Amino acid sequence: MENVEKEPLLSAKNIKLMSNPLGQENPITVQVLGICSALAVTVKMKPAIVMAISVMVVLAVSNVVISAMRKSVPGRIRIIVQLVVIATMVIIVDQVLKAFAFEVSKQLSVFVGLIITNCIIMGRLEAFALANKPWPAFLDGLGNAGGYGLILIIVSFLRELFGSGTLLGFPVMEKLGVYKTGYEDNGMMILPPMALIVVGLIIWFQRSRNKSLIETR
Amino acid sequence: MKDFSNRYIFIFSVVMVVSVAVLLSLTALLLQPRQEKNVEVEKKINILSSINVISTKIDAVTLYDKYIRESFVINTDGQHIEGVDAFTVSLRAEQKKPLEQQYLPVFTAVMDNGDTLHILPLEGKGLWGPIWGYVALKPDMNTIAGATFDHKGETPGLGAEINTTEFENQFLEKSIYEGGRFVSVAVVKGGADRSDRHEVDGISGGTITSKGLEAMLREGLVKYEKYFADNRK
Numbered sequence: 001m002e003n004v005e006k007e008p009l010l011s012a013k014n015i016k017l018m019s020n021p022l023g024q025e026n027p028i029t030v031q032v033l034g035i036c037s038a039l040a041v042t043v044k045m046k047p048a049i050v051m052a053i054s055v056m057v058v059l060a061v062s063n064v065v066i067s068a069m070r071k072s073v074p075g076r077i078r079i080i081v082q083l084v085v086i087a088t089m090v091i092i093v094d095q096v097l098k099a100f101a102f103e104v105s106k107q108l109s110v111f112v113g114l115i116i117t118n119c120i121i122m123g124r125l126e127a128f129a130l131a132n133k134p135w136p137a138f139l140d141g142l143g144n145a146g147g148y149g150l151i152l153i154i155v156s157f158l159r160e161l162f163g164s165g166t167l168l169g170f171p172v173m174e175k176l177g178v179y180k181t182g183y184e185d186n187g188m189m190i191l192p193p194m195a196l197i198v199v200g201l202i203i204w205f206q207r208s209r210n211k212s213l214i215e216t217r
Numbered sequence: 218m219k220d221f222s223n224r225y226i227f228i229f230s231v232v233m234v235v236s237v238a239v240l241l242s243l244t245a246l247l248l249q250p251r252q253e254k255n256v257e258v259e260k261k262i263n264i265l266s267s268i269n270v271i272s273t274k275i276d277a278v279t280l281y282d283k284y285i286r287e288s289f290v291i292n293t294d295g296q297h298i299e300g301v302d303a304f305t306v307s308l309r310a311e312q313k314k315p316l317e318q319q320y321l322p323v324f325t326a327v328m329d330n331g332d333t334l335h336i337l338p339l340e341g342k343g344l345w346g347p348i349w350g351y352v353a354l355k356p357d358m359n360t361i362a363g364a365t366f367d368h369k370g371e372t373p374g375l376g377a378e379i380n381t382t383e384f385e386n387q388f389l390e391k392s393i394y395e396g397g398r399f400v401s402v403a404v405v406k407g408g409a410d411r412s413d414r415h416e417v418d419g420i421s422g423g424t425i426t427s428k429g430l431e432a433m434l435r436e437g438l439v440k441y442e443k444y445f446a447d448n449r450k
Contacts, residue, residue, distance in 0.1 A: 040372070043372075043374025043375070044374055072229070073229075074221035074225065074226045074229060075220070075221070076221070076226060077226055077229075077230065080230075081233065084233060084234070084237055088237050088240065088241060091241055091244075092240075092241070092244050095244050095245060095248050095252075096244075096248065098248070098252050098255070099248040099251040099252050099255065100251070102252075102255040102259065106367075107377065110345075110370050159374075163374070164374070187421045187422070190374045190375065190421070190422060191375075191422050
């Protein structure tokens with residue numbers, strides 16, 4: 001047997017695959033992918049969290065599957081193969097949610113099905129899974145879905161807190177007694193444009209901290 | 218990526234499609250009983266919540282059997298139709314039939330204080346898809362004792378708010394008749410007068426859903442007018 005030194009499962013390179021998409025390669029704030037669902041499911045935190053987990057499962061598993069068959073997928077039909085794998089995963093996730101998390105699956109309604117059209121997933125399959133081994137592909141999937149989920153959770157946290165005065169359904173603002181001071185929930189926060197503005201603010205904040213992200217003209 | 222022959226591509230596609238089909242059919246088949254059970258239990262929870270009985274997945278079936286005494290189907294003339302199970306009537310399918318042939322389900326519940334409440338299912342259109350609900354009327358066939366609504370795909374935080382308790386509770390003690398005339402309950406944009414017995418607040422950002430709900434109430438309840446007249450106490 002050849003004496004090849006085995007790369008540790010969580011080598012520095014592999015950890016980077018997971019941590020980069022959380023920050024400086026974040027799919028939403030840096031690559032500006034998957035914006036549409038980020039606007040749609042971030043009114044309340046619970047759907048946002050379930051959405052984040054669903055995307056994580058779909059992306060990680062699809063990445064592994066595509067990566068495992070990367071040598072046998074004909075290049076000419078690779079996009080279709082990717083779509084079939086993603087669609088299959090999404091349908092399975094949807095069915096499982098309907099069977100075991102009926103309430104949440106109702107809240108997410110069409111958006112679970114729309115994971116298929118989430119650009120992050122196709123993007124990662126095409127850019128990463130087709131050229132890498134299953135384990136790094138798995139980590140890359142977790143990282144990118146994690147970066148997506150992180151933004152979803154931050155946005156939904158702000159929108160639910162200031163829009164409805166609750167967090168995960170718990171009436172935080174009421175318990176803190178801020179309504180007595182004349183404070184009112186901001187109805188604008190629950191409207192879709194506010195999600196875009198919140199994402200914009202996050203992008204602004206991130207770029208002001210990390211100058212290397214600012215595009216030069 | 219190497220070049221593959223057409224033959225290989227063809228076989229690859231066929232194998233892929235067949236294995237995916239088998240996988241998905243298996244998932245659907247295995248999960249179907251659980252999903253159907255969820256739908257049935259949810260319907261029972263909804264019916265119970267319209268008479269203000271809070272139930273969970275666990276006790277819904279027992280509580281349903283305890284409170285719901287009768288369920289039957291009538292037509293617009295208020296006559297009973299035999300041999301149809303009210304629980305399984307699909308309102309969406311009924312609404313496609315001519316009015317006089319429609320099955321109108323009624324559930325009656327006997328509460329702990331001895332009152333008999335009449336629960337009427339409703340179905341209408343929201344912004345993105347169907348909305349539905351149950352309205353429970355007191356024996357005077359005028360005062361609303363409880364209401365519950367739900368939807369298929371309204372926007373979370375906007376139209377989807379129709380299934381929150383805050384929205385549903387607004388309907389308590391509202392009345393659908395004014396001086397013997399059927400007027401239903403309006404869902405008003407921009408703040409309803411709390412003392413008005415025929416209006417409730419709409420949902421900010423969910424105007425189309427609110428209006429759909431208003432239409433659902435009006436069009437759904439008016440079909441029962443004969444039944445109301447015959448059973449008013």
